[in-house]
Amino acid sequence: MDHLNADPSTTPTKPLVNWLRPPDSTNPRDTKVTIAYECCKSACLAMNDSGADYARK
């Protein structure tokens, strides 16, 4: 197809934004994630992660 003669209204266009991860929910029931004990980065992930899990319901 001769691109010079293509109808611009029917030429598919790629969106400018490619989403990799949507924004976190703003629903208070979803966002009430209690992070457990920080303990200097990555110390108690079992509690952190399960905290996130249970708050997500």
Added chain:
Amino acid sequence: MDGQYKPSAYNHLVRQGDNWLVFNGVSSALISLDQDSYNRLSPYLFAPDDPSSKTRADVPIGSRFRPTLNVAPSNAFSLPLDPMELSAMEELLSGHFIVHTDHDEFLELKNRFESNKSDDPLLVTVVTTMDCNLGCYYCYEDKYPSGMSNTVCDQILDYIKTDIVSRRQDRMHLGWFGGEPMLNRSAIEYLTKRLLPFCDEHDVRCTFSMVSNGTLWPESAIECREFVRSTRIGSIQFSFDGLPNHHNNRRHYKDGNSHHPTTSFEALRRTVDALKGEVRQYLRLNLDDGNKQDAFELVELFHQWGWLEEGAKIYPYLAALGPYTDTCNSVKRNAVPHDEFNDMDNEFREFMSRFIDLRDFSYAHYPRALPLNCSAVAEHSVIFGPDGELYKCTHDLGRKHLSHGHLENSSSKLFPILPAAAEHATPSPHNYTAYDPFAHDNCSKCRYLPTCLGGCPKVQFEKNEYYLESTCRYWEQSFEPMVRNYANALQRSETSHLQPAN
């Protein structure tokens, strides 16, 4: 959609091959832009002199502090006329990448933090004993022989019931902690047996976790599984200190390794294996200067043992040993330097992305806008010591002068738990619920504020220079590799779904 807009002050730019990734700290959203999209949208995403508009390689270390909290009004823009760009603006607005000019993001974050502090679900940590069967050289706790009695368990139960009923809660979390919590397994079973009927009766969703050394679990895999089922424990953290030789030296039995037919490494391996697929297991790989070379070899072993297979629910991650408290101040001598650890950690995350779905363990693999930095600052979190003391921070455990009262003296108003009247205490306990990173000189201006919130509050209260430096270096060194690795893994996963299976 009309009016004037400005870029979010918390946009971050990360290079990914020929494309650009843009992460927003307020919403945790992530987008990818090709070069053409980047050229068209970057004027809306970043102020001209914003350091966030440069990748880490272009920005000198130490430039994390923003010159201003909000982008100056001179950077405000009107909506573009081009239909494609206008459509993109709607998407950028939904992801918080652009905001209305009159929107105060800093105030939004601060309000969110305060709201999460006061309206948090009940989080209870129960320390069944301050004793342990292992004598790890780096342990930060002041240990002593102790065991939580049934009387204290009953008092804890009353405490929980009162909060659940008075606040009409429909969820809570309980974490078992020690010492080694399995030294007092009967307390776990006693309390669980009484808490579960209450939760079921009141339609409260209660989840359970544990931090354990893994050496005091039943030898039989069936019994291990039966124990977690009956106690509804859903996630457990175990620690490895390197390959067997290093692990057994560091996590040695207090009464001597020769008195035990099974090494601590082998006992832990057996427990993890027994629980594979049954509960989520977080394997913390503790690194010091003497075992740091073991990390990747250890994960290869995990792989051989089938621990990284789909459905195994086993998640290894690195942790740097350090001087958490005065009890283990000497650990600093053997600690891996911050920069070296961060580089290893970045490499390790990338390595792990070959085995696990990072979305399944995003806490460690993706920077999220935090509701709170630590439960110690939440109003409705409490740690019960074995004798009924109340604490807010696990690092205060065993130091009774840092406790926040005692179960026997607790009033009808349970929360917030405030430091006890510490007439003779030196140092005195911290008022954790008063912690406020938004009032902190550096943190309040930092581009990583939403994902860090100042890190550990105890470190901030005590101005612990070692860990303050560690926290800042972590974000400066790890943020970009973490985002890039996450995006790479997602895109690899999408590509593999598109390809026919061999």
